[in-house]
Amino acid sequence: MDKADILFSTTLINLLQGVxxxxxxxxxxxxxxxxxxxxxxxxxxxxxxxxxxxxxxFAFLKQRDDDVLPHLVKKQPLTFRMSLFLALLRNEINEYDSGSGEGALVIREEEMVRRMKPYFPDVSDEVKFTNSIDRCFSKALEMKILVPVKDNEYEYEVQPVLRRFIDAEWLSEFNRQLDKYMEENGLTVKKEEEAKEDESV
Known part of the structure; x- marks a missing residue:
C-alpha cells in the first residue's frame, strides 16, 4: 500500500470513528x-x-435515511440529563449567534453546573451532582461537541457541529417538553441577569 492509499484509508477510518x-x-x-x-x-x-x-x-458520516442496510451509525438514546445539557448548549449557541457571534463560544464547568441545578431541585449530594455533570462533559468531548480550551482545564469551546446534532426541530420539541416538566413540578429557572443580581446581594 503506497502513501496515498494509506492516507485515504486513514481518512476513512477517522470518519468512521466520528467527527x-x-x-x-x-x-x-x-x-x-x-x-x-x-x-x-x-x-x-x-x-x-x-x-x-x-x-x-468539520466533517462526519451520517446514515442514509432511505437505506435498507443495517445501520453502522447507531442512534444512542440520550438520558434526560444529557439531553438537557445539550439543549442548554444549543440555546447558548442561539444567543451567541444573535449577538456578535465573533470568536469562539466558551463555557465553564461551573456555569453548566449552575445552569442545570434548578432542573434537579432534590439534589442532596452536591459532589455526586457535580460528578454527573462532569460525565455530561466527558460525553460531549467524546462527541467532539466540546473541545478543551488550551491552558485552562475548566473551560471548553462549543463546536459548530452541535448545530447539526441538535437541530431547531429537536430543540423546539425538547424545550416544549421541558416547559411541561417544569410546570408539572412547580419549578422555575431564573434568567441569567436575575441570578447574577442574587449572587451580588
Whole structure:
C-alpha cells in the first residue's frame, strides 16, 4: 500500500470513528476535501453519506435515511440529563449567534453546573451532582461537541457541529417538553441577569 492509499484509508477510518475537525489534522481534512466524491461513493456502498461543513470546519458520516442496510451509525438514546445539557448548549449557541457571534463560544464547568441545578431541585449530594455533570462533559468531548480550551482545564469551546446534532426541530420539541416538566413540578429557572443580581446581594 503506497502513501496515498494509506492516507485515504486513514481518512476513512477517522470518519468512521466520528467527527473530523479541520484544525485537528490538516492532512486528513485536505484529503476529505480533495477526495470528497470518492469518499462519498465508497461510503454509499455501506449506507453512509459524507457531510462537510466548510464554514464550521468539520466533517462526519451520517446514515442514509432511505437505506435498507443495517445501520453502522447507531442512534444512542440520550438520558434526560444529557439531553438537557445539550439543549442548554444549543440555546447558548442561539444567543451567541444573535449577538456578535465573533470568536469562539466558551463555557465553564461551573456555569453548566449552575445552569442545570434548578432542573434537579432534590439534589442532596452536591459532589455526586457535580460528578454527573462532569460525565455530561466527558460525553460531549467524546462527541467532539466540546473541545478543551488550551491552558485552562475548566473551560471548553462549543463546536459548530452541535448545530447539526441538535437541530431547531429537536430543540423546539425538547424545550416544549421541558416547559411541561417544569410546570408539572412547580419549578422555575431564573434568567441569567436575575441570578447574577442574587449572587451580588
Amino acid at each position: 473530523v475537525r479541520k484544525e485537528d489534522n490538516a492532512e486528513i481534512w485536505n484529503t476529505i476535501r480533495s477526495q470528497q466524491f470518492r469518499i462519498d461513493e465508497y461510503m454509499e456502498k455501506i449506507g453512509l453519506s459524507l457531510v462537510i461543513d466548510d464554514e464550521g470546519g
